[in-house]
Amino acid sequence: MSLHDSLEKVPISLFHYRFLGVSSLAWAFNAIAVMIIAFTAPSIRAEWGLSLPTLGLLVTAHYVGMFIGASGIGYLADNIGRKKTVQATIITYSLFTALCAFAWDLNSMMVLRFLGGLGTGGLMPVLSTWMSEYVPAKRRGTFVAILESSWSFGALLISAISFIILPTYGWRSIFSILFISLSLVILVRQYMPESIRYLEVKGKAQHARDILKKYSFPESKSTIERISSRVSVKELWSGALRRRTIMLWVLWFCIAYSYHGIFIWLPTVLSEQGFTLVKALWYTVMITALQIPGYLSAAYLIDKVGRKPILVSYMILAGVASYFFGTSTGELSIIAFGGAISFFNLGAWAVTYAYTPELYPTRIRATGAGWAGALARIAGIIAPITTAVAVSNMGIFQTFLGFFVAHFVAAAIVAILGIETVGKTLEEISK
Numbered sequence: 001m002s003l004h005d006s007l008e009k010v011p012i013s014l015f016h017y018r019f020l021g022v023s024s025l026a027w028a029f030n031a032i033a034v035m036i037i038a039f040t041a042p043s044i045r046a047e048w049g050l051s052l053p054t055l056g057l058l059v060t061a062h063y064v065g066m067f068i069g070a071s072g073i074g075y076l077a078d079n080i081g082r083k084k085t086v087q088a089t090i091i092t093y094s095l096f097t098a099l100c101a102f103a104w105d106l107n108s109m110m111v112l113r114f115l116g117g118l119g120t121g122g123l124m125p126v127l128s129t130w131m132s133e134y135v136p137a138k139r140r141g142t143f144v145a146i147l148e149s150s151w152s153f154g155a156l157l158i159s160a161i162s163f164i165i166l167p168t169y170g171w172r173s174i175f176s177i178l179f180i181s182l183s184l185v186i187l188v189r190q191y192m193p194e195s196i197r198y199l200e201v202k203g204k205a206q207h208a209r210d211i212l213k214k215y216s217f218p219e220s221k222s223t224i225e226r227i228s229s230r231v232s233v234k235e236l237w238s239g240a241l242r243r244r245t246i247m248l249w250v251l252w253f254c255i256a257y258s259y260h261g262i263f264i265w266l267p268t269v270l271s272e273q274g275f276t277l278v279k280a281l282w283y284t285v286m287i288t289a290l291q292i293p294g295y296l297s298a299a300y301l302i303d304k305v306g307r308k309p310i311l312v313s314y315m316i317l318a319g320v321a322s323y324f325f326g327t328s329t330g331e332l333s334i335i336a337f338g339g340a341i342s343f344f345n346l347g348a349w350a351v352t353y354a355y356t357p358e359l360y361p362t363r364i365r366a367t368g369a370g371w372a373g374a375l376a377r378i379a380g381i382i383a384p385i386t387t388a389v390a391v392s393n394m395g396i397f398q399t400f401l402g403f404f405v406a407h408f409v410a411a412a413i414v415a416i417l418g419i420e421t422v423g424k425t426l427e428e429i430s431k
Contacts, residue, residue, distance in 0.1 A: 006217045007196060008136050008425055015215050016135060020143055022187045023127055024150035026090055029181035031154030033097040033120050036178075037062065037113070038263060039162035039284070040171035047171075048106060056388035061110040063260070063380030065117020070377050073122025074129075074370015075233070078363065082130040083194045085366075087185050089126065092119030098178035121377050125369035129357040133197040133365070137425045141302035144354035149295030152346055155263075156292065159285045197362045197426070236360075236368055244359045247417035248372040254410035255315070255352060256376030258322065258403045259345055261383035263288075266338070283331075287338040294343035298350040306422040307355045311348055311414045318344035319407030326400025345407070358421045361430040 037059055045055050069089070077085040096116035103109035128144055135143040158174070165173055193215065199208040212218070236245045266284050294314075301310055321340035328334045360368035390399040421429050 006212055007134060010136070010217055012136070012139055013216075016139075016143065018191050019131070019134060020147060022184070022191050023131055023147050024153075026086070026123065026127060026181070026184050026188065027147055028150040028154030028157070029090075029178065029184065030093060030120050030123050031151040032158045032181075033093045033116055033178055034062070034066075035155045035158055035263070036097065036174060038266065039159060039166065040174055043166060043171040044109075050106065052388045053385065054106070056385040058106060058110055058113065059384035060381050062113040062117040062120070063377050063384070065114040066121030066380060067117075067374050067377030069118040069121030069123075070125055070370050071374035072370070073118075074125050074366040074368070074373070076122075077126040077129070077366035077370070078198075081194050082126055082133075082198055082366065083188065083192060085126050086123060086130065086192075087188050089119040089123035090184050090188065091182065092116065093123065094119070094178045094181040094184075098176055101172045101175040117377075121373065122370070124353070125356070125373040126366050128353045129366045129369050130192075130195055132354070132357045132426065133195045133362070137423055137428075139303060140358070140426075141307065141351075141354045141422065142299050144357075145295065145299035145302050145350035148350040148353040149292065149299055149346075151349070152288070152291030152295050156285070156288050159288045163282060163285055201363045233367065233371065235364055236371060241360065241368070243417050244419070245368070245372075247413050248356055248359065248368075249375045250413040251311070251352060251410050252356075252372045252376040253379045254406040254413075255345065255348060257379035257383045258318070258406045259349065260380045261387040261399075262322070262341060262345075262403060283335060283338070286335055287342050290339040290342040291346040294345070294347035295350045297343075298347035302351055302354060303422060306420050307351055307358075308414060308418045308420050310351050311355070311418070312411045314344040314348040314351070315407045315411035315414070318348065319404045319411070322400050322403040322407060326397040326404070341403075348410075355418075355421065358424075358426060358429050359419075362426065365426075 041055055041059070044050070044058070045052075050058070069092075073085055073089060093116050096112050096119070100109055100112045100116070103112055128147060131144050131147055132140055158177075161177065162174055193211040194207070196208045196211060199205070199211075235241065266287065298310055298314070318341050321337045321344065325334065325337035325341060328337055356372050357365050357369045386402075387399060390402065419429075
């Protein structure tokens with residue numbers, strides 16, 4: 001019996017819920033670090049006299065950092081471990097985002113946003129990988145989907161804080177909130193042990209057994225030999241993994257392009273349509289709030305219906321909502337179709353984060369998830385600039401027509417190349 005077999009045989013316990021709780025806090029603050037620019041951008045633009053395309057460069061700086069973080073930190077996690085890597089990413093995104101409160105011009109803000117992006121981009125693929133390696137197959141999808149749902153709580157929290165605080169105290173006060181998340185490193189250190197599956201492939205059997213004993217998992221008498229742990233990105237394109245990698249890279253690019261193109265600019269887009277800053281922020285709060293039921297619906301369905309049906313249907317519905325949002329002029333239709341995008345796009349995100357690490361073997365799982373996430377960061381680099389240019393030159397409808405197409409491309413690629421993983425162990429999926 002392999003050591004990881006012990007993880008599949010235990011019922012869900014306090015250990016799993018505590019692991020999920022700490023991870024969710026880290027994920028929620030990560031969302032705050034990413035989305036904070038959406039709510040402060042109109043004020044920064046006004047104070048520094050920035051054009052919309054120039055403001056897009058500020059947004060893009062963060063995504064450049066996220067691309068480097070996602071592509072490189074996954075590789076790091078497959079070599080030095082999940083735990084050390086996650087702690088490093090929390091420190092990075094918290095510290096440099098908080099320091100944006102002291103930025104004195106566009107260039108200093110771009111540097112700090114870039115450095116913070118290294119942490120925000122690296123945390124998510126590694127943390128979702130780490131979670132998937134501890135939860136039994138029958139509940140794995142649900143747990144990772146709930147983890148991803150904490151993004152919506154972070155996004156909703158920062159939207160509410162901005163609505164309440166920003167008009168009175170200014171945008172700098174919002175960034176200082178991220179100093180709080182530095183304390184999460186202590187919780188990770190205390191309550192989240194290193195991945196048993198990672199320790200297995202590194203040949204660290206005794207360390208793995210110590211963790212199993214400490215947290216009352218069934219003892220294993222197995223002996224394991226060190227598995228070759230040399231990681232190469234080229235392996236993602238080997239015969240066995242090529243179709244999965246193509247599917248995931250297209251999915252991640254399209255869903256991220258749509259999400260960041262829409263939600264990073266939502267308060268600004270609403271301002272461009274003539275709404276006051278306070279009203280634009282309030283509408284954004286209402287639309288963002290619908291991310292939560294979107295996530296939770298996916299979390300409920302993912303281990304019952306499967307990954308593929310939810311991804312395909314949710315992406316199609318988000319695409320349809322994007323089209324009609326682009327044609328909306330009244331307040332009610334803006335909130336309704338914006339809320340539908342929020343519900344289905346973010347529900348699809350929950351499934352995407354659960355699905356991605358499942359498709360790669362343990363020794364290269366974080367690297368595979370990281371590079372899929374890196375494609376999302378490329379989309380994040382492109383989306384703020386193209387959205388700013390499109391809104392400025394073509395208008396809202398043509399801009400959202402692009403998001404309509406992106407959602408449908410993602411649905412098609414999953415339908416054609418995706419495999420179903422529901423109810424299977426990670427080792428069964430890797431065969």
